[in-house]
Amino acid sequence: MWLPFYTIYSRSQTTCRRAAALLKLSTDHVNVSHLSHSAGLSAKTCKALQFRKHGDPSQVVQLDDVDLPPIGAKDVLVKMLAAPINPSDINMIQGTYAILPDLPAVGGNEGVGQILEVGSQVKSLKTGDWVIPRDAGLGTWRTAAVVAEDDVISLPSDIPLLSAATLGVNPCTAFRMLSDFEDLKPGDSVIQNAANSGVGQAVIQIAAARGINTINVVRDRPEFLQLSNKLKAIGASHVIKEEALRRPEIKELFKTCPKPKLALNGVGGKSATELLRHLQVGGSMVTYGGMAKQPVTVPVSALIFKDVKVRGFWVTQWKRNHSHDDRAFRAMLDELCSLIRLGKLTAPACTEVGLQEYCKALDTAMQPFTSAKQVLIM
Numbered sequence: 022m023w024l025p026f027y028t029i030y031s032r033s034q035t036t037c038r039r040a041a042a043l044l045k046l047s048t049d050h051v052n053v054s055h056l057s058h059s060a061g062l063s064a065k066t067c068k069a070l071q072f073r074k075h076g077d078p079s080q081v082v083q084l085d086d087v088d089l090p091p092i093g094a095k096d097v098l099v100k101m102l103a104a105p106i107n108p109s110d111i112n113m114i115q116g117t118y119a120i121l122p123d124l125p126a127v128g129g130n131e132g133v134g135q136i137l138e139v140g141s142q143v144k145s146l147k148t149g150d151w152v153i154p155r156d157a158g159l160g161t162w163r164t165a166a167v168v169a170e171d172d173v174i175s176l177p178s179d180i181p182l183l184s185a186a187t188l189g190v191n192p193c194t195a196f197r198m199l200s201d202f203e204d205l206k207p208g209d210s211v212i213q214n215a216a217n218s219g220v221g222q223a224v225i226q227i228a229a230a231r232g233i234n235t236i237n238v239v240r241d242r243p244e245f246l247q248l249s250n251k252l253k254a255i256g257a258s259h260v261i262k263e264e265a266l267r268r269p270e271i272k273e274l275f276k277t278c279p280k281p282k283l284a285l286n287g288v289g290g291k292s293a294t295e296l297l298r299h300l301q302v303g304g305s306m307v308t309y310g311g312m313a314k315q316p317v318t319v320p321v322s323a324l325i326f327k328d329v330k331v332r333g334f335w336v337t338q339w340k341r342n343h344s345h346d347d348r349a350f351r352a353m354l355d356e357l358c359s360l361i362r363l364g365k366l367t368a369p370a371c372t373e374v375g376l377q378e379y380c381k382a383l384d385t386a387m388q389p390f391t392s393a394k395q396v397l398i399m
Contacts, residue, residue, distance in 0.1 A: 065089040069163035070379055073125045075116030078383045082128060089167055094142040096167050099152060103186035104132030104161040106386040106395040127160030133185040143170045151178045153189045157337045164399045180361045183368040186396055192357050194309055194336045195223035202305045202332060203283045207232030210279045212296055214238040215287035217248060219369045224285060229256030230365045234278050238263055266295035290315030297323050305330040371396045
């Protein structure tokens with residue numbers, strides 16, 4: 022299900038095009054003193070990172086001046102503060118993601134903004150609130166936006182900016198996978214590949230806060246020891262290389278650590294198959310990503326003799342399934358923010374990049390073994 026259609030006006034075009042789920046554009050060029058709470062306001066100029074066709078992000082994304090439409094009675098004016106560049110954002114620009122917007126479209130599905138103005142009938146938000154998108158497709162790589170009240174949800178403003186900007190996708194994915202598939206108790210174990218990813222780091226920290234062991238699988242690299250120490254510093258119980266899953270030494274690990282009830286797969290291919298082999302009888306493997314771009318192969322023996330469950334998870338679908346009732350989403354955000362305040366959940370390593378430096382940020386985000394998430398600062 023897509024969000025309602027809105028019309029975007031661009032100075033670089035003479036015609037108006039409709040963009041699904043991308044809402045109304047704006048910018049830091051908005052002068053707060055020039056705006057009022059009444060509807061019918063004339064549009065103000067703004068900036069946004071748009072793409073008019075799918076392809077290589079370095080070739081198709083450009084920084085455009087666009088117009089900000091009037092603030093309706095149930096709309097809010099949001100100044101975007103920070104927005105990360107995630108793999109799903111890149112895939113959407115390339116045209117390979119599960120959902121694709123009408124073009125031209127604004128990039129970015131995650132980020133945090135601050136309410137500058139509210140429409141006359143807005144009830145749940147007020148000026149000064151921090152907000153994040155409720156759903157994918159908002160188009161967060163812009164300096165400001167006029168959006169419907171129901172398209173954003175508030176966050177406390179006493180958490181770090183980068184934690185807020187990166188909260189809506191990876192930590193929510195980790196939280197739900199640890200909560201919804203197996204009844205995990207303190208002392209239980211979870212095994213995951215892509216352990217250094219944003220989701221992987223969130224899994225480590227949330228699991229540690231719950232007393233759950235994590236067996237974290239990463240690709241071999243020259244700085245493996247440094248990476249291992251970094252992941253252990255945020256709560257990882259064990260960090261191993263992919264090759265270790267196929268070696269006798271893994272049996273030694275399971276002499277001191279219970280076999281996992283839950284496997285989290287963000288890679289696919291052989292890596293996923295190896296995770297399956299080490300699950301407990303009746304355990305679950307949940308796939309949320311496919312970085313290897315290879316299919317998941319399930320051994321027949323795992324299905325027959327171990328009765329493993331093979332599931333998938335997409336946080337966008339979870340949010341849409343719960344869009345009629347805020348309570349589950351709100352409870353999750355409250356718990357995650359509580360962990361952040363306690364210092365038990367931190368944002369992944371981030372590099373802050375100005376909006377004007379978007380070309381460099383996109384290029385860096387697409388490199389293998391990227392050590393820091395690129396975050397656009399507005």
